[in-house]
Amino acid sequence: MESIYEKCPFMTTQRVLQGKWAIVVLYQLSTGTKRFNELEKLMPEVTRAVLTRQLRQLEDDKLINRKVYAEVPPRVEYSLSPLGDKFKKILDEIEIFGLEYINELKITK
Amino acid sequence: MESIYEKCPFMTTQRVLQGKWAIVVLYQLSTGTKRFNELEKLMPEVTRAVLTRQLRQLEDDKLINRKVYAEVPPRVEYSLSPLGDKFKKILDEIEIFGLEYINELKITK
DNA sequence: CAGGATCCCCCTGGATACTG
DNA sequence: CAGTATCCAGGGGGATCCTG
Numbered sequence: 001m002e003s004i005y006e007k008c009p010f011m012t013t014q015r016v017l018q019g020k021w022a023i024v025v026l027y028q029l030s031t032g033t034k035r036f037n038e039l040e041k042l043m044p045e046v047t048r049a050v051l052t053r054q055l056r057q058l059e060d061d062k063l064i065n066r067k068v069y070a071e072v073p074p075r076v077e078y079s080l081s082p083l084g085d086k087f088k089k090i091l092d093e094i095e096i097f098g099l100e101y102i103n104e105l106k107i108t109k
Numbered sequence: 110m111e112s113i114y115e116k117c118p119f120m121t122t123q124r125v126l127q128g129k130w131a132i133v134v135l136y137q138l139s140t141g142t143k144r145f146n147e148l149e150k151l152m153p154e155v156t157r158a159v160l161t162r163q164l165r166q167l168e169d170d171k172l173i174n175r176k177v178y179a180e181v182p183p184r185v186e187y188s189l190s191p192l193g194d195k196f197k198k199i200l201d202e203i204e205i206f207g208l209e210y211i212n213e214l215k216i217t218k
Numbered sequence: 219c220a221g222g223a224t225c226c227c228c229c230t231g232g233a234t235a236c237t238g
Numbered sequence: 239c240a241g242t243a244t245c246c247a248g249g250g251g252g253a254t255c256c257t258g
Contacts, residue, residue, distance in 0.1 A: 008133070036221075049222080049253080050252065076219080089202045093202050096198070101121055144239085146240075157242095158233080162230085183241085
């Protein structure tokens with residue numbers, strides 16, 4: 001890890017958000033705990049392998065929790081960590097901005 | 110452009126934030142209009158070519174304005190567009206989150 | 219059900235050299 | 239001063255196939 005990441009809150013957040021599906025996954029989990037295949041259904045554009053990698057990445061970055069139940073068939077639940085919970089504020093603003101952005105460009109173009 | 114980008118505010122914002130230096134550039138411009146070489150000095154880790162590309166990308170995405178003055182030596186000023194201005198709210202939350210993130214991981218690790 | 223293991227390919231960041 | 243023009247290498251996304 002480099003020094004700029006440790007000092008600058010913007011670079012730090014940027015690093016966490018690099019994954020193409022990071023924001024959407026965090027959003028999905030912000031509405032509640034989800035199982036793996038629930039996330040799959042909510043995000044049909046993402047393949048399994050990619051979704052798994054994105055989840056691992058967010059887990060490594062301490063934004064989400066992964067809970068495995070020792071059952072058959074297996075059950076795995078993903079949820080926001082305490083740190084991930086603090087990300088919700090960003091998500092709220094992203095949603096507002098995103099909608100405005102979509103609207104604005106619809107008019108302009 | 111694909112349909113999911115046009116509909117989902119999270120995907121839309123994600124696309125805009127893909128560039129490695131997007132957030133930092135937006136932050137720098139959120140504190141006021143800057144010339145190209147000011148940005149260079151504020152972000153020494155980024156090379157010229159890369160910074161230029163990032164600026165063009167944000168310009169294409171309508172988040173920043175590029176104003177060229179017909180002078181010698183040339184002067185180019187970058188600033189937030191009206192749309193970019195709306196991004197400030199996200200930046201505020203990113204800063205808060207980033208600082209909390211840095212703090213938390215310092216303690217945990 | 220929830221993945222793991224590979225492979226491939228493209229895109230993007232970065233380095234370097236040149237310019238109106 | 240504020241870029242362009244190339245080139246290169248690495249990594250991440252995506253597809254496909256396999257598994258406890």
